[in-house]
Amino acid sequence: MAFLPLPSLPRSFAAIPRPQKCRSPRMTTASPSAPVKVAILGASGYTGAELLRILAQHPRAQITTLTAERSAGKTIGQVYPQFSYGLFASHLPVLEKTTDVQKWTERADVVFCCLPHATTQNIIASLPLDDGLRVVDLSADFRLRDVEQYHQWYGGEHQAQQLQKEAVYGITELFRDQVRTARLVANPGCYPTSAQLPLIPLLREKLILPQDIIIDAKSGTSGAGRSPKVGTLFCEVADGISAYGVARHRHTPEIEQGLSEAYGSPIRVSFTPHLMPMSRGILATIYVKLAPGCDAKTLRQCLQRAYQSEHFVHVLDEGLPPPQTRHVRGSNNCVIAVVDDAVPGRAILVSCIDNVVKGASGQAVQNMNVMMGLPESMGLENQPMFP
Numbered sequence: 001m002a003f004l005p006l007p008s009l010p011r012s013f014a015a016i017p018r019p020q021k022c023r024s025p026r027m028t029t030a031s032p033s034a035p036v037k038v039a040i041l042g043a044s045g046y047t048g049a050e051l052l053r054i055l056a057q058h059p060r061a062q063i064t065t066l067t068a069e070r071s072a073g074k075t076i077g078q079v080y081p082q083f084s085y086g087l088f089a090s091h092l093p094v095l096e097k098t099t100d101v102q103k104w105t106e107r108a109d110v111v112f113c114c115l116p117h118a119t120t121q122n123i124i125a126s127l128p129l130d131d132g133l134r135v136v137d138l139s140a141d142f143r144l145r146d147v148e149q150y151h152q153w154y155g156g157e158h159q160a161q162q163l164q165k166e167a168v169y170g171i172t173e174l175f176r177d178q179v180r181t182a183r184l185v186a187n188p189g190c191y192p193t194s195a196q197l198p199l200i201p202l203l204r205e206k207l208i209l210p211q212d213i214i215i216d217a218k219s220g221t222s223g224a225g226r227s228p229k230v231g232t233l234f235c236e237v238a239d240g241i242s243a244y245g246v247a248r249h250r251h252t253p254e255i256e257q258g259l260s261e262a263y264g265s266p267i268r269v270s271f272t273p274h275l276m277p278m279s280r281g282i283l284a285t286i287y288v289k290l291a292p293g294c295d296a297k298t299l300r301q302c303l304q305r306a307y308q309s310e311h312f313v314h315v316l317d318e319g320l321p322p323p324q325t326r327h328v329r330g331s332n333n334c335v336i337a338v339v340d341d342a343v344p345g346r347a348i349l350v351s352c353i354d355n356v357v358k359g360a361s362g363q364a365v366q367n368m369n370v371m372m373g374l375p376e377s378m379g380l381e382n383q384p385m386f387p
């Protein structure tokens with residue numbers, strides 16, 4: 001987070017990309033060395049808290065607004081004691097109500113929206129996007145472009161259908177050019193990030209068949225958010241593992257949308273999420289059918305080519321043990337392994353992320369960096385926490 005004096009200006013900051021349809025971009029009037037003013041809506045939730053942890057180390061971000069619902073009026077240190085110490089804490093504003101839009105948008109260049117699904121679309125529709133405000137939405141409200149599909153999976157009419165069509169889907173490595181000029185980025189879901197990073201390059205190059213893709217994924221309980229629910233109580237989660245949303249999880253259409261666009265025709269997948277007795281992490285084990293003439297080596301080489309210049313996506317060499325959640329914990333990394341299945345004609349991909357970092361707040365900051373013309377890895381250099 002920015003406490004003056006600010007570090008020297010990154011070269012790329014001189015040419016901040018213009019958002020689409022922007023009438024008066026806020027940052028063009030600011031000095032190039034000015035901090036990027038950030039509002040976090042839903043700061044008292046897990047993804048909001050993770051944004052705070054990341055932005056505390058971001059040299060250009062200045063947090064000007066934090067909002068909450070039940071916790072409005074409190075300091076963030078009263079909600080999360082870890083944020084009550086030191087210089088960082090003394091610069092943080094008190095949590096205010098999200099609904100006071102006029103008041104807080106005047107103090108923001110970028111808004112991170114960490115609110116529950118369905119609540120988000122009304123809030124975002126009321127924001128002055130035409131005035132240059134840039135938004136990264138962490139909820140699912142703007143991820144599905146098809147209005148009918150949204151209705152089918154989330155229920156209710158979408159309240160901002162134009163923005164739903166306009167929003168750019170923000171897996172940064174795969175859609176960087178669109179993210180750069182977007183007014184509204186739909187930050188992907190955690191499971192969809194873990195599945196699409198390995199699958200999309202393979203489907204673009206048609207190295208795997210579009211049929212019979214099976215995604216078996218396991219998540220830590222922070223994925224369910226901080227609001228109390230029976231399903232995430234200690235006794236329900238500890239000492240066991242459970243499948244949930246079997247054959248009907250709302251991330252299925254999100255994954256299918258990305259894979260279908262990559263392949264050029266509709267793809268259906270079998271996707272089963274599981275809840276694990278751990279706080280963070282996603283491990284996705286993905287079973288695919290190889291296109292004629294391909295093997296695990298062909299797939300690995302394709303992924304290594306696709307991600308060779310990327311800071312956060314790492315494709316393991318042959319023979320290395322598959323990634324574990326503890327290898328990415330607290331980092332913005334996605335680590336991928338590719339192996340030949342014992343069954344001829346099939347391969348197995350193992351993909352690992354931290355659900356609240358690359359699966360949510362880390363990717364959101366990565367998108368903000370791209371949108372604001374900052375170095376993409378700024379604030380995201382954290383190494384994984386192990387043990």
Ligand SMILES: NC(=O)C1=CN([C@@H]2O[C@H](COP(=O)(O)OP(=O)(O)OC[C@H]3O[C@@H](n4cnc5c(N)ncnc54)[C@H](OP(=O)(O)O)[C@@H]3O)[C@@H](O)[C@H]2O)C=CC1
Binds near residue numbers: 068189356
């Ligand atoms: N957790 C994860 O791993 C991921 C989550 N997401 C998505 O990001 C969003 C935030 O998730 P997460 O942080 O886990 O959720 P939490 O439940 O932990 O936090 C929700 C936040 O929204 C606020 N809030 C709740 N109801 C309302 C309301 N009616 N109006 C305004 N604010 C409200 C809460 O305030 P208060 O606490 O004060 O009531 C809290 O700050 C969700 O849409 C989620 O699906 C996306 C990817 C991964």
Ligand SMILES: CC(=O)N[C@@H](CCC(=O)OP(=O)(O)O)C(=O)O
Binds near residue numbers: 188224
């Ligand atoms: C463990 C757990 O409950 N996970 C959440 C997914 C969290 C996430 O990435 O995404 P959304 O933004 O789409 O909520 C779930 O299954 O609904």
